[in-house]
Amino acid sequence: MSRTVAFIGLGHMGAPMAANLVKAGHRVRGHDLVPDALDGATRTGVEPASSAVDAVADVEVVVTMLPMGCHVLDLYDTVLSAARPGTLLVDCSTIDVADARTAHERAAAAGMRALDAPVSGGVVGAEAATLTFMVGGGEAEFAEARPLLEAMGKKAVHCGGAGAGQAAKICNNMILGVSMIAVSEAFVLGESLGLSHQALYDVASTASGQCWALSVNCPVPGPVPTSPANSDYRPGFAASLMAKDLGLAANAVKAGGVQAELGLRAAELYAAYAERAGAAEDFSGIVRTIRDQSGEQA
Structure with a gap:
């Protein structure tokens, strides 16, 4: 089933992951602070968004791939008020377990749902859609996200509750x-x-x-x-x-x-x-x- 997805963080890992979502038939609205990264993703079919707030407006799922926990938490503080209630937030960054749990808490307080889903496989795996996802969060949320994860990788493992993926x-x-x-x-x-x-x-x-x-x-x-x-x-x-x-x-x-x-x-x-x-x-x-x-x- 095709989904409308916001993808924030279109660097070496995020760009090919977003491209694979497009290849799988999903509509992807992307944003990155680096203009060249956004331009490159646009050439693969990602729809460019002028800001993170613009990217998350009226989508079903938000995927993030960012450098550090502080970036994830700052982003959530920015976009949670712009996303519609019930939006599923899937963070694929590798961050501290405590930061991941805080991200879950902030999402829940804003009426959203969250998963921490860091990856293994590097840039080669991101390009080939052979990543392994290690996922923390609710079982229902994992089941909902699984088709998207499988479009970007070869394996997704539900590891437990909030922070377990990290x-x-x-x-x-x-x-x-x-x-x-x-x-x-x-x-x-x-x-x-x-x-x-x-x-x-x-x-x-x-x-x-x-x-x-x-x-x-x-x-x-x-x-x-x-x-x-x-x-x-x-x-x-x-x-x-x-x-x-x-x-x-x-x-x-x-x-x-x-x-x-x-x-x-x-x-x-x-x-x-x-x-x-x-x-x-x-x-x-x-x-x-x-x-x-x-x-x-x-």
Whole structure:
């Protein structure tokens, strides 16, 4: 069933997601503060809106993809009075669990319904409509949003109540960040021992070391031709975004009193990497920092 959707935040992730909604037959009214981003989305069939308030007026669903929780909350403060009662708000940003719960509360107070629905899959997944959505909120709201999520991705998982989608996202990315560091360290260790990248990959990818960071996003050129390592670490999932997500996970770890030494250390390493060499690189490029620092210690 075709829906009328407002899509706010048409950056590297939001633009292809909105385009896939258009391809699925939905009417999409989009807005972005960056004129070039809005122009690009318009070329894919998104109807341009002059403001966020204009975008949400008289639509059934509002989808947002924004950088941080403060942006989501500021936007909700702006548009909740302009949207019609009962509008379903689906936030696909990756933000703090507490901010997500606050967004739910503000939506409910304004007579709206809300879901937090962060994604996994990066820009490639957004373009190919193969994202995984981790969703927090009511079951009825999830059922209503599911056709839209399936137009933008291959899988949508209802994780629980308000904030549960964000909780699942930061837990998943803590696993990913830690595993990418471990895989990178293993390749650098292999290099020091005279082991070829291909030999290590052939063993680990079919043994107990197998993981997504190795088999899909391998941090060294060669073994996985489609990994960013083969395109000078051009981002599929930027190191700055991994640093952000691990920072959110670290905040939750500390707030919950959880013993998570590897997660906290991964957050520190990615924060430092993103501030320096990794500012414009894929998160797998951290292997080069590990290699460089290993040379300094030798």
